Amino acid sequence: MPANSLRIKGSKNGIVIEFEEDIGQAVTLLEDKLKNSPAFFSGSEAIIVLPETFIVEEQFLARLTQVLANSQVKLRELRRVNSTTIIETEIIKTPEKIGVEQGIFWVEKRLRSGDRITADGDLVIVGDVNPGAEVVATGNILVWGNLLGVAHAGSDGNEKSRIRALRLQATQLRIGSHISRAPDDLSTPQGPEVARVGPNGIVIEAWEKLVTEPLPFWRRLFIHGREVKL
Template identity: 30%
Template sequence: MKKRQNVTIKGTKDGLTLHLDDCCSYQELKRELEAKLSVNSRTQDERQLMPVRVQIGNRYLTEAQKEELKTLIRQKKNLVVDSIESNVLTREEAEQLKEKDEIITVARMIRSGQILEVPGDLLLIGDVNPGGTVMAGGNIFIMGALKGIAHAGCTGNDQAVIAASSMKPAQLRISDCLNRAPDHTSAEESHEMECAYIDQNGQIVVDRLQGLSHLRPSLTRLEGGR
């Protein structure tokens, strides 16, 4: 019977990919990995550093075990570990992902000098007064007047949007883009809910809310929503 391969090494244009079996014991995996890397390193040009991507499947490794594998791989002269990828999430990582996808609802007024920040989407039922700031890792929805600063996608999400019942911001920010929304004159005062987003030219645009479903279809999270 052919022995099961716990370590598979594949060469790519970007370096090496190590596929490590997630069913065998950790000690058994280490022994086979060291043996195969020793053979492989003899055929490599030692003058050129070779990036290595490690895929561990459904195996959970502690930080100490990850460092142990990195050290083992680095000892093979020209190998450098780029990443260790796992399908397993720790509880902390899962909670962080949940927070990013969660809509936080807050019912209060944000006054001058106050800052409200959430990791995911923000639904604010209330006004943001001049001098007040709201920040979100995702989208910002304000059921009230936005007269202060709003910063959506503050962790780098350039697909985030800002929507408000009354859009009169001192400043709008989405990801790394910054823009001061145009002032409405009394003659052109909008009574419709408006939204701000980054357009295809990389600029923040303020428009009617109705077109947002076509620009950002991923905003519809209800089952069967389109």
């Protein structure tokens, strides 16, 4: 095993771990090093630096976070050599804890096609979620912008979760095990809306008129209540 597939340095922000080309081997090597000197690494924060051309995939991320978590090392940031941009998936790995039990994940970013963010707790996106992007949370989802992609709230089965957006025009909405898609006649919503699970599937209503029972028929006609079913 080449010794240079991994370089570990200390810095004032935490431990800097630099990976060379062979990433698979580097992660294994890192795992060994962490295991061999737990006292040194435990409780510290790590900055992982990847080769310039390495493509980050979910599998790799999952393995890396697992290896670090096993030795009580917190992943502070993940970035590329010679670059200051932090790779996006990592922003949400350190939730800002609000309250005692639930974490709120705060993401200020425009999510483009192919981007995916998952959160264990409530998820707030400040920015648009473009078509082809996906946001998933075990709790509620709030998009302060246009929600045009796919949103899945209550991903571990919580059907009381809600999805809110300033402009709710998602390709698909999922809450718990319910799925609804955009209606074929794409009507533009008149204002901020909220989606929740009603008696017959997912219901979309005007945000400020959020009520527990469905609106009467005539009000639905004139004011809000775009009812969307699969």
